[in-house]
Amino acid sequence: xxxxxxxxxxxxxxxxxxxxxxxxxxxxxxxxxxxxxxxxxxxxxxxxxxxxxxxxxxxxxxxxxxxxxxxxxxxxxxxxxxxxxxxxxxxxxxxxxxxxxxxxxxxxxxxxxxxxxxxxxxxxxxxxxxxxxxxxxxxxxxxxxxxxxxxxxxxxxxxxxxxxxxxxxxxxxxxxxxxxxxxxxxxxxxxxxxxxxxxxxxxxxxxxxxxxxxxxxxxxxxxxxxxxxxxxxxxxxxxxxxxxxxxxxxxxxxxxxxxxxxxxxxxxxxxxxxxxxxxxxxxxxxxxxxxxxxxxxxxxxxxxxxxxxxxxx
Amino acid sequence: xxxxxxxxxxxxxxxxxxxxxxxxxxxxxxxxxxxxxxxxxxxxxxxxxxxxxxxxxxxxxxxxxxxxxxxxxxxxxxxxxxxxxxxxxxxxxxxxxxxxxxxxxxxxxxxxxxxxxxxxxxxxxxxxxxxxxxxxxxxxxxxxxxxxxxxxxxxxxxxxxxxxxxxxxxxxxxxxxxxxxxxxxxxxxxxxxxxxxxxxxxxxxxxxxxxxxxxxxxxxxxxxxxxxxxxxxxxxxxxxxxxxxxxxxxxxxxxxxxxxxxxxxxxxxxxxxxxxxxxxxxxxxxxxxxxxxxxxxxxxxxxxxxxxxxxxxxxxxxxxxx
Numbered sequence: 001x002x003x004x005x006x007x008x009x010x011x012x013x014x015x016x017x018x019x020x021x022x023x024x025x026x027x028x029x030x031x032x033x034x035x036x037x038x039x040x041x042x043x044x045x046x047x048x049x050x051x052x053x054x055x056x057x058x059x060x061x062x063x064x065x066x067x068x069x070x071x072x073x074x075x076x077x078x079x080x081x082x083x084x085x086x087x088x089x090x091x092x093x094x095x096x097x098x099x100x101x102x103x104x105x106x107x108x109x110x111x112x113x114x115x116x117x118x119x120x121x122x123x124x125x126x127x128x129x130x131x132x133x134x135x136x137x138x139x140x141x142x143x144x145x146x147x148x149x150x151x152x153x154x155x156x157x158x159x160x161x162x163x164x165x166x167x168x169x170x171x172x173x174x175x176x177x178x179x180x181x182x183x184x185x186x187x188x189x190x191x192x193x194x195x196x197x198x199x200x201x202x203x204x205x206x207x208x209x210x211x212x213x214x215x216x217x218x219x220x221x222x223x224x225x226x227x228x229x230x231x232x233x234x235x236x237x238x239x240x241x242x243x244x245x246x247x248x249x250x251x252x253x254x255x256x257x258x259x260x261x262x263x264x265x266x267x268x269x270x271x272x273x274x275x276x277x278x279x280x281x282x283x284x285x286x287x288x289x290x291x292x293x294x295x296x297x298x299x300x301x302x303x304x305x306x307x308x309x310x311x312x313x
Numbered sequence: 314x315x316x317x318x319x320x321x322x323x324x325x326x327x328x329x330x331x332x333x334x335x336x337x338x339x340x341x342x343x344x345x346x347x348x349x350x351x352x353x354x355x356x357x358x359x360x361x362x363x364x365x366x367x368x369x370x371x372x373x374x375x376x377x378x379x380x381x382x383x384x385x386x387x388x389x390x391x392x393x394x395x396x397x398x399x400x401x402x403x404x405x406x407x408x409x410x411x412x413x414x415x416x417x418x419x420x421x422x423x424x425x426x427x428x429x430x431x432x433x434x435x436x437x438x439x440x441x442x443x444x445x446x447x448x449x450x451x452x453x454x455x456x457x458x459x460x461x462x463x464x465x466x467x468x469x470x471x472x473x474x475x476x477x478x479x480x481x482x483x484x485x486x487x488x489x490x491x492x493x494x495x496x497x498x499x500x501x502x503x504x505x506x507x508x509x510x511x512x513x514x515x516x517x518x519x520x521x522x523x524x525x526x527x528x529x530x531x532x533x534x535x536x537x538x539x540x541x542x543x544x545x546x547x548x549x550x551x552x553x554x555x556x557x558x559x560x561x562x563x564x565x566x567x568x569x570x571x572x573x574x575x576x577x578x579x580x581x582x583x584x585x586x587x588x589x590x591x592x593x594x595x596x597x598x599x600x601x602x603x604x605x606x607x608x609x610x611x612x613x614x615x616x617x618x619x620x621x622x623x624x625x626x627x628x629x630x631x632x633x634x635x
Binding site: 043044045046047143144145171172173174175176178181182185189199200201202205206207208214223224225239244260261262263264265300302305306309310 | 351353356357358359360456457483484485486487488491494495498502512513514515517518519520521522523536537538558574575576577578614616619620623624
């Protein structure tokens with residue numbers, strides 16, 4: 001890589017488009033991921049996350065548009081891409097009947113790593129993953145979270161510059177999920193760029209920047225803080241043992257753009273928090289509905305997603 | 314059954330144990346759910362959620378303990394239990410090559426809904442699920458959120474008083490998910506008791522009562538707000554500072570900090586005493602050449618609570634042993 005390229009985006013996609021019979025899976029997608037970022041592709045099932053990942057990994061060719069990853073063109077030089085990145089798909093190819101060590105050796109051989117380099121790097125990665133004592137365990141006998149961490153270790157063994165992770169935490173328990181993210185953060189110190197997709201909207205908060213995907217398009221793209229700042233309105237939480245009645249009284253009240261009934265109260269998006277808090281108190285007291293103190297909260301990425309999609313319809 | 318005749322407690326579980334050989338999948342769990350309550354089982358895969366639910370549905374016999382569902386004992390009256398419950402799983406078992414109305418008719422037959430009322434029940438299910446005008450659509454062509462509401466309609470055709478939902482909205486878009494949960498809250502208001510199992514923290518927020526399950530045990534039980542009020546070990550702080558890496562390394566060595574972790578563009582710290590930490594940390598960071606931008610206490614998420622309880626040794630249970 002030349003010096004001029006060093007500050008170039010680690011991933012750049014322009015007008016990427018992929019159709020499958022009856023559906024445009026990815027629809028004119030633009031992305032720019034900077035070196036050393038953890039960038040999230042966030043959206044529900046069917047939003048186009050996996051198709052985008054596969055095109056960026058050079059395993060699926062786009063119908064239109066172009067993309068470069070680690071400086072290599074995914075259409076003209078897919079082999080160049082594959083040698084400098086790592087792609088961990090939802091069904092990452094671990095050999096269930098091989099041990100942890102044997103799986104690592106397999107991937108190291110695939111990328112032509114020497115024995116010494118492999119040993120040093122594997123030891124460090126396994127330690128970071130909290131798996132040092134499981135080297136001789138058969139991969140098929142690991143828990144879901146441990147398998148994911150082994151997959152990540154194998155994906156990192158050849159020092160890729162860009163790591164593409166397709167829904168690595170789906171179905172993983174919360175403790176392993178947290179460990180997994182700590183490993184990702186530790187990679188940032190080595191200036192690895194990470195593009196990660198997830199259907200968990202709460203996971204978006206962990207990314208340095210993210211693109212919110214829906215129906216093949218990027219709806220919003222920015223840092224989580226910036227996205228929240230852009231959301232108009234505040235979230236008010238009204239705790240009540242009679243949440244349903246609160247919801248009925250307030251859902252169509254003045255200044256309320258959305259009302260969601262949750263387990264122990266109601267979440268409302270409002271235009272002007274102090275004014276609406278006073279108004280809600282009056283309305284609920286008039287209706288003799290008991291409630292606890294009304295508090296304001298930061299909007300979640302889910303609130304943002306819902307507000308944005310609703311604004312478009 | 315009228316409201317007066319229906320017992321207030323619709324699910325009651327006492328000291329339930331299920332062993333498979335040497336493995337204890339469910340380890341002495343107890344809880345009860347009242348009529349019209351939405352109760353969530355939150356826990357990782359393999360925690361014992363599915364086993365517990367299969368016992369509650371009368372599909373699996375408990376090793377020991379008692380389970381009463383809709384007033385019937387699952388060990389002796391499993392058939393009666395099954396007539397009073399509905400079940401919907403994440404892999405909605407719908408026939409993709411049948412039309413919407415045909416799927417409903419099929420499940421109506423399966424649940425022995427009398428023929429003279431089946432049309433009326435199918436119509437009601439279509440209205441509830443918001444599928445009017447789509448009765449003759451092929452099920453396979455429906456979007457995820459629609460399929461999910463159809464599956465719910467199928468599970469309710471025989472008017473069960475208790476509904477079991479197994480990760481009902483995994484992967485569904487947030488708008489469909491909110492619509493789905495509105496329906497569930499309507500059902501609960503009409504007196505149906507809902508038991509949900511999930512490993513999605515945000516799905517758990519919709520429940521009135523939550524049991525956090527880990528390794529076959531209930532490690533915490535309460536409303537989402539109650540569970541979030543406190544971390545056992547102290548308080549959670551958000552620190553925005555620059556640069557993050559050196560800040561993390563320094564804070565890991567700070568005696569007031571029990572745990573430090575990167576979270577997006579900031580750090581999350583678990584501390585024993587929030588006030589003391591907030592007073593001392595800015596100077597501590599400055600001494601380590603880190604500029605702090607923001608420092609505040611934040612409410613823990615359900616995930617924070619879960620991770621703390623799941624990673625700590627099972628002290629609460631051990632302490633009970635003589």
